[in-house]
Amino acid sequence: MRTSIATVSLSGSLVEKLHACASAGFDGVEIFEPDLIAGDHSPEEIRALATRLGLSLNLYQPLRDLEGVDETTFADNLRRARATFVTAQRLGIDTVLVCSNAGATATVDDDDVSASQLRRIGDLAATCGIRIAFEALAWGRFVDDYRRAWRIVQLADHPAVGVCLDSFHVLSRGHDPAGIEDIPGAKIFYLQLADAPALRMDVLSWSRHHRLFPGEGAFDLTAFVGHVLATGYDGPLSLEVFNDTFRQTDPQRTAVHALRSLRWLQDELHLIDIPDAKPPNGFDFVEIKAEDTGEVEVLLGQLGFTPRGRHRSKPVSLWCAGQARVVLNEQQARDQRPQVAAIGLQVPDAEATSGRARALMAPTAYRRTYASEQPFGATTVPGGVEVFWTSEPAWVGEFRDGVPQTPSPVRVIDHVNLSLPWQTAQDAALLLTSVFGLHAEEPTEVPGPTGLIRSQVLRSRVCAGPRARGTTPLAEPGAGEVRIPFNVAPHVLDDADPTQHVAFGCDDVVALARAARAAGLEFLPVPDNYYDYLSGRFGLDDGYVAELRALDLLYDRGPDGHFVHFYTRTVGSVFFEFVQRFGGYDGYGVDNAPVRLAAQRGRVGTVRT
């Protein structure tokens, strides 16, 4: 099926948008009228440019508030429609979107009247070689259900009059998409796709600000398109996504992001043949890069990590504890303070993952690899880090002169927490979910001292049932699993260095904290008020609270278990967390995040007393 996107989904001028769509690889676009009006290029120039770029122009839209009106208004509407059809002809577009009347002129709530008016518009359109696709807006005054729009089209009974289906207008109202199968495919003149998060707000604002690309929200678009395909529809799959972020950000990047969402959807529908997503079965390593990694080495040493040697060809060293591997990289890191540079994932079939990454246009990351060294699949997450994947960690053998690994309470990398700029967070999330088959949980918000931080967890295991924290007891929580919480800071903090953190799962976090303290580790200090609160909140034993307090340990409890964790100070832009999950606790101690954020701010900012 041909891929397409509405120009309103991207930022910039119409010409910039066409270039972005073509270079991403879309087959065509639908032209949003205001984009044409505000630009210098004539319809003929736009048509010629699209031809040169290999883009079909599939739809011109929207023609608003045409039907359901009195006859005086209708006469003026016909005149207005003619002008639009002439523009569409000049563009070489044969389909014009007519949306149901949502304005004050909608005064006649009668299917026969709407049908008669659509029929006359159809007559006019036909004389221009145009057909009209009638769409029920979710907020249409009278026609707000695709089933009613289809009834009216049936009554109009005109070869130039069909329906346009838009997943947002159907699914936002909770209308059953199964009824789509009652429409013959030949009468579905157009299909527009948008996903959206589950929000409870008026449908107009929801539609105009918060639409998302397929796979990013709460709508089941696979089922929706399945119903459309069952009718025999063979027109384009076209994205129409009104979103405040995409309106502001680089159209080239958004176009690739958009096409990736369609490829993902096509794969879900078995319309294209690309390797399956096989979720990773664990973290392979985390890489920290710095001009001088010495400070991190001291920290890891205090936490019981063992230095396993230097790489045979690069200024890179490996530190291990349990199954957790940390790679320290001083290569090409001039003037760089420590930061998380890469995440390694263990995948069941590295070849298949690489094929899938290519098919989904994941941007390739390049690292110099010498013969006899293990090659990795690699991609760069927009605005974030690099991700590598392998099936077997044979690369560990490339490190030399290490010391034997000593036992440690640290078992695994539990999660890697990435801070992303708001401009690229959605793009980054779709890249990881679509390529690696990670599941995105419901976003939450964490109040920090200078604003709300949006947090969303991507993980390799899907919790059944409600997605709230701690609902799914796992036999061995955190083991063989990948969890990547994404944090998006508020706009005002854009200039602040984003901090990333790596959390390690432990068998005995209290023993680890005690040993690390004895070894001189600097902990993130936790305020006394927190422990007074903790005691009241959970009714914990006084002795236990005293132990937590003495070691700056934090505590959380869910329905299925509890959680104990602590943080190191921040080095460069990275800090470490050590966590222990008890019972089926499946969260991240998110209620403690405000305490951490305040403590971290207190350490760097000036606080008046």
Next chain:
Amino acid sequence: MRTSIATVSLSGSLVEKLHACASAGFDGVEIFEPDLIAGDHSPEEIRALATRLGLSLNLYQPLRDLEGVDETTFADNLRRARATFVTAQRLGIDTVLVCSNAGATATVDDDDVSASQLRRIGDLAATCGIRIAFEALAWGRFVDDYRRAWRIVQLADHPAVGVCLDSFHVLSRGHDPAGIEDIPGAKIFYLQLADAPALRMDVLSWSRHHRLFPGEGAFDLTAFVGHVLATGYDGPLSLEVFNDTFRQTDPQRTAVHALRSLRWLQDELHLIDIPDAKPPNGFDFVEIKAEDTGEVEVLLGQLGFTPRGRHRSKPVSLWCAGQARVVLNEQQARDQRPQVAAIGLQVPDAEATSGRARALMAPTAYRRTYASEQPFGATTVPGGVEVFWTSEPAWVGEFRDGVPQTPSPVRVIDHVNLSLPWQTAQDAALLLTSVFGLHAEEPTEVPGPTGLIRSQVLRSRVCAGPRARGTTPLAEPGAGEVRIPFNVAPHVLDDADPTQHVAFGCDDVVALARAARAAGLEFLPVPDNYYDYLSGRFGLDDGYVAELRALDLLYDRGPDGHFVHFYTRTVGSVFFEFVQRFGGYDGYGVDNAPVRLAAQRGRVGTVRT
């Protein structure tokens, strides 16, 4: 009445918040528990700091999900409440907020059970010298109406148990606040105030992200507080405003902004005695500042403005057309490109306005004024320009060596359009509405090529009825009136230079455009596609459209008239607009704004073709 604010309304640490509240002039604060928990300072330190700063600590909040539960849960809740009461005691706070149960533990929907549980919590509170204020959350599981909360408090019949009223929880649900008068004032233990815009979204998100200070939203808080005062309530007027912007921005500025809103409300309620707001009866002048104003002078000359001379003591010149005055200021403007530096307003009573500005803590703007020169009242709008006010423009006599004014189609300054950063737009709007009695219209959104721009008009005349454009025919639209549209650009454009513009009202904009073109004026070019669209949209006569096209004029039509306007190119960060209003047209041609924004971007950015 004492003024108060919840610490959650401000950004920063608890200690920073207390300093900000004290320096703004609040009498007291309510402590939001998470602010205490995340801070290093003990309750005793906070209490002592508040004492030193002269702030009363009025309330500790919130205690959640206490009542409407089974008895096993209740036993644990009593233990939890005790810990909170101990903290309140340590803070020296005698009132704790208990909000109605909104959690999964709310399983008993029975007033008698809730009352019995509140009574037992009251017993416990009394032993600590604490009283509890029970509040119905708008999203409470069973108790979501203040009238039900009051019934339960009556049933509890305990001296330590009263109600807390929060304007948001009452008005967001559309509950009639008149019923408040059925509650004896002595049983209203606390009053929290928040305004909010009219939004249709779930009440929890609305409450957590979009609350505003009194006078900024759609709630009638004057009536609300009137009902509370009728009961004999004499506790504090306390602001509790959860707002994403205020969470991120300077707490010192927000605290002043917040207290201004309370002063405004106290004035509306005749609780304090300050001079009345008397709306301005016109623009006095606009001041443009630059190191070299020569480029602006050429522009004004092409538009038929007359140079009326140089100021006798400053490097300042005056240019006039009709009643419109433009002051060009080269004083202390090194390296500065032209920008709108000040707006002058004609007010009925300059003395009274100055008194009101002082009472509302408007920041004073200073200008050097020599003896025998006219003094002005002056304030600085946050993030924006300076505003001056006088009753009589005697200052015009301070300019010398000008030429006699020639007749011009330009009549008045129609509106001055200010671009404000998102951080200060709300603050700036409240300053202008509260000091000058301007009315804020409903905000709208304008799609620009790189994001949505939020636009809100402040004006001296209030439109009756619906606030939509063009609904109130004015005898002489634009005359004797002040209109200041505020534009707030999307976050990503923060770094871009904000452009301001001054729109002049004309008698014959076509003649003006023709004369200006003949004089060599550079117009903002309008694309041909716009005129093709215009023709279809409004069914205009071909000859008329040709005239508009030839002169780069834009056109709009409302129910009561139409509007013709054009723009100059941008000089520095300012451009000019010339408008003519026909009939009762009362808008700003907002539908043309995307065309203008695209044309302005096309002039500065690089567009690939």
